[in-house]
Each structure stands twice: as C-alpha cells, then as structure tokens.
Amino acid sequence: MFSLKSFRKRLREYHSVWEQVLFGLSLLGVFTVVHLFIQQGRNFDRGCFGFEALDTEQMAFDCSAVVSSGSGTFLGVSNIVWGVGFYLGIAFLTFAIFWGGRRWRAWMQGGRFGVLTGGVFYSSYLVYMQVAVINALCALCLASAGITVLLFAMQAILLATDLQSSETTMTDRLFKRDLTVYVYSVAFVAILIGADLTYFNALTPAAEEAATAHKEQYSGAACQLNAEKGPVSDPSSLVSFQDVTMGPSDASVTIVEYFDPNCPHCKTFHEETMKTLISEYSDQVRFVFKPFPLRGSSLPEVQALYAAHQEGKFSEMLNAQYARQSRTGITEQDLRAIASEIGMNPDVLMSRVNQNKYREQILKQRKRAINIGVDSTPTVLVNGHFAGSRSLECMKMFIQRAQEGTLGEGA
Structure with missing residues (x-):
C-alpha cells in the first residue's frame, strides 16, 4: 500500500544493479542519437541504420522524411540535440544518485523521475506524428523512444516497489566496484561512438559508389x-x-x-x-x-x-x-x-x-x-x-x- 513515508524512503535508497542498468541504458540512448546524427549527415544514403542489409523493408523506415519534417525540431532546436542532452542528463543524475549522500539522493531521484516523465510524453508525441501525420517511421527514433520508455518503467518500479537497498551493505570495496562499472561504461560507449564516427567518415558515400x-x-x-x-x-x-x-x-x-x-x-x-x-x-x-x-x-x-x-x-x-x-x-x-x-x-x-x-x-x-x-x-x-x-x-x-x-x- 502506498504511503508518503515509504515513498520518501525509496527516494533516498540506492539499488546498485538497477542504477547501473539505468546508467547503461542512458549511455545507449546517447549512442543511438549520435548514430542518428551521423546518418543524417550522410542523408541516410544507406538506410536508417546506415547498413543496407538492415533496411530490407525500406518502405517501413524513412528516417529522412521524419527528421526533415516539422516535428524534427522543438523550440527551433533539433531533436537530436535535445536527445543527447536528455540522455546525458539522465546519466548525470544516475551517477549523482550513486555518488551523493542520502540527503541529495532524494532530489536526484525526483529530478530524474521528472525528466523521464517529460521524455516519455514527448517520445509518445513523436511516435504519434510518425504514424498519424508523417506516415513514415524512423527506426532510430523508435529505438530511442523504446529506451526512454524502458528507463521510465525502471524508475517507476524503483519508486513504487520495496526493493532490497544496497545502502546498508555499501562498503569501500563495493563503492569502488560500482565506480569502476560507471567509468568503464562511459569509456566503452565513448570508444563505440568514436568507432562509429571513424567508420562512417571513411565509408564512401553511396552516391559516389553509384x-x-x-x-x-x-x-x-x-x-x-x-x-x-x-x-x-x-x-x-x-x-x-x-x-x-x-x-x-x-x-x-x-x-x-x-x-x-x-x-x-x-x-x-x-x-x-x-x-x-x-x-x-x-x-x-x-x-x-x-x-x-x-x-x-x-x-x-x-x-x-x-x-x-x-x-x-x-x-x-x-x-x-x-x-x-x-x-x-x-x-x-x-x-x-x-x-x-x-x-x-x-x-x-x-x-x-x-x-x-x-x-x-x-x-x-x-x-x-x-x-x-x-x-x-x-x-x-x-x-x-x-x-x-x-x-x-x-x-x-x-x-x-x-x-x-x-x-x-x-x-
């Protein structure tokens, strides 16, 4: 049964595995949006994903039509910029929940919940625009929307369910272990983004091959x-x-x-x-x-x-x-x-x-x-x-x- 007291308690708790998964998903969101940015720069010359073999149903996915439409920007700023900022924000708040004390953790949890709520609503709007107005789908945009929904669902479970907290068992050894996971996750995604940029910068444009x-x-x-x-x-x-x-x-x-x-x-x-x-x-x-x-x-x-x-x-x-x-x-x-x-x-x-x-x-x-x-x-x-x-x-x-x-x- 929901009570305000238990809700406040959950805001101050730290769940090691859940937070690490949330952090990893936010970094995956960053990579997805950056990959979308790279493909947009190439005018999606090899399909939405950048690999023609993955775009067998080209009719189903038309990232160019979606990104170049009016719904591709918000307040005059590209959704790609908003997307990167959104996922980096979630990653920062998640790390702050790990690093900060119980006093600041509640604010970070509340802030993350608010940002994710806004992200779900805006993602739902963008999916609606693709299906009902633009009549075209962007595979990478849908992937980003899926990541946002999954992040929100995990956040909701954390705040609505009494899970075993890692706070009472956190030792210096466990702290260092979790910190290593966060650092390695950032390094891995940074390398992945670098490889993505390098590969597609070196790849001959489809127009030149033609x-x-x-x-x-x-x-x-x-x-x-x-x-x-x-x-x-x-x-x-x-x-x-x-x-x-x-x-x-x-x-x-x-x-x-x-x-x-x-x-x-x-x-x-x-x-x-x-x-x-x-x-x-x-x-x-x-x-x-x-x-x-x-x-x-x-x-x-x-x-x-x-x-x-x-x-x-x-x-x-x-x-x-x-x-x-x-x-x-x-x-x-x-x-x-x-x-x-x-x-x-x-x-x-x-x-x-x-x-x-x-x-x-x-x-x-x-x-x-x-x-x-x-x-x-x-x-x-x-x-x-x-x-x-x-x-x-x-x-x-x-x-x-x-x-x-x-x-x-x-x-």
Whole structure:
C-alpha cells in the first residue's frame, strides 16, 4: 500500500544493479542519437541504420522524411540535440544518485523521475506524428523512444516497489566496484561512438559508389539485362491509370523508369537517353515514368510532378526540377518559380503539395517498386526486364529485341 513515508524512503535508497542498468541504458540512448546524427549527415544514403542489409523493408523506415519534417525540431532546436542532452542528463543524475549522500539522493531521484516523465510524453508525441501525420517511421527514433520508455518503467518500479537497498551493505570495496562499472561504461560507449564516427567518415558515400558504377556502365560494356534480378512475372501490373505515360497504350514495348528528381544519374539518363528515345520511338513504345523518392526531401517535388501532370505539364515540371537539382531538394520558392515559368498557378500547386494530396499514392507505388526489386535510381525495365546497361545504344537494342520477342534470350 502506498504511503508518503515509504515513498520518501525509496527516494533516498540506492539499488546498485538497477542504477547501473539505468546508467547503461542512458549511455545507449546517447549512442543511438549520435548514430542518428551521423546518418543524417550522410542523408541516410544507406538506410536508417546506415547498413543496407538492415533496411530490407525500406518502405517501413524513412528516417529522412521524419527528421526533415516539422516535428524534427522543438523550440527551433533539433531533436537530436535535445536527445543527447536528455540522455546525458539522465546519466548525470544516475551517477549523482550513486555518488551523493542520502540527503541529495532524494532530489536526484525526483529530478530524474521528472525528466523521464517529460521524455516519455514527448517520445509518445513523436511516435504519434510518425504514424498519424508523417506516415513514415524512423527506426532510430523508435529505438530511442523504446529506451526512454524502458528507463521510465525502471524508475517507476524503483519508486513504487520495496526493493532490497544496497545502502546498508555499501562498503569501500563495493563503492569502488560500482565506480569502476560507471567509468568503464562511459569509456566503452565513448570508444563505440568514436568507432562509429571513424567508420562512417571513411565509408564512401553511396552516391559516389553509384557514380563509379555509372561510369563503368557507360564505358562501352556489353549491353546486358540485370542478371541479378529476374523479369517481372506480369509486366502489365507495373502500369496503373495513375501513372504518367507517353506513347501508345497498346505498344508492344513498354519502358518503365523509376527515378528521383534529385538523383544526378537520373538527370543524366533523362537528358542523354530518355529524351532521344521518346523523340525516336514515341509512336512505337509506351514510356512510363514512376517517381521513386529516395529521401523525404524529394517528396514535395514528386507531388509537384503529379500536380503538373494533372495539367498536362509533367515534362515541363520535370525538366525544370532537373535544372534546379539539389542533393537536399529544391525549395518551395523554387517550386513556385517553376510553376510560374511553365504556366501553372503557384498557389494552387503549393496547396496540393502541402495538403499531401498525392503522398499516399507515391508511398504505395514506392512499396510496390521495392517488392519487385527496385532499390536505386534510375531503374529501367523493358517489358518487365531490368536493364543492366542504360546507354542510348543499349536501350535501342533492348527495344529492338523486345519488338522481335527475343529480349530475354541473348541480352
């Protein structure tokens, strides 16, 4: 039964193992948030965790969309900064509970409980924003929220349950043992953070690796289909009534391109290959354009593309976006300027973008693309076959073989 006297007593108690676990969890929280900061600096080029093998369900986790959203800051300060300060604060208070006497311990316990309560409420708000508003999840943010909830639960148990206190048995030997645990824990996490920073600073950005592959692909290599990815069993399922298409709907050849308007290689492929193909094969081939946002920063542009498509100005919008291309995405001012240039109403365009009118459609299409094997941009399929080589000469050869019905035989 709860009583104020027993509660005050618990505030002054010290539980060795529990406090060490709380301290370790707070340091784990610091590492998680620092790792999030590192991945944000890399624009999450290898997924939320920084390891592509762990991001098999890319549709489920989109850290970039979450971190770059309005809920990514509080009072003008990044949640990453708040997160590091929060966990360091918990670690400091926990160590103070160990080091301080019974008189100060009550204040430290009360302070930690208050900070953790605020942390749980704010973490709950951020999870709600991801699920109900942003419609995207940040794996590392969820991990941080889980750590916060676990810390709060342990704190609540300490204050609500009569546990065996270490206070009555604390000796110099036990004091030194516990102090060693705290010091070693800090040293271990510091080394872990240092290794994390060193590894990712030395890791070649995915964009540079893609650039190398792009150069190799256009260096005269034999035209090949992608040997690692088999053809889509039902190519017709790739095209829906919502897609942007050019050319006859009953054409014997369909080229589907997945692209991101902020992808440099997509821009190169569009200007050096697609424009020529469309010019030469517009009456023989159906071209299907499927935006595939690699990061959350590309979503406003993709939505603007669909808004422009409704007014018959998709090509004009895409060309203008490529002309203003930026790794971090173009600004709202840029989109407004583009709208004016191509004869659209800027206010109407931004209203559709800000209302996320096409967001669900885009994310569903992205999930479908991932399920069939799309994992980078540009990705091009010819009658359901993934093109391994995308030079103009190779694409023309693929079209010819598709028309002859021999595309999957010798390419």
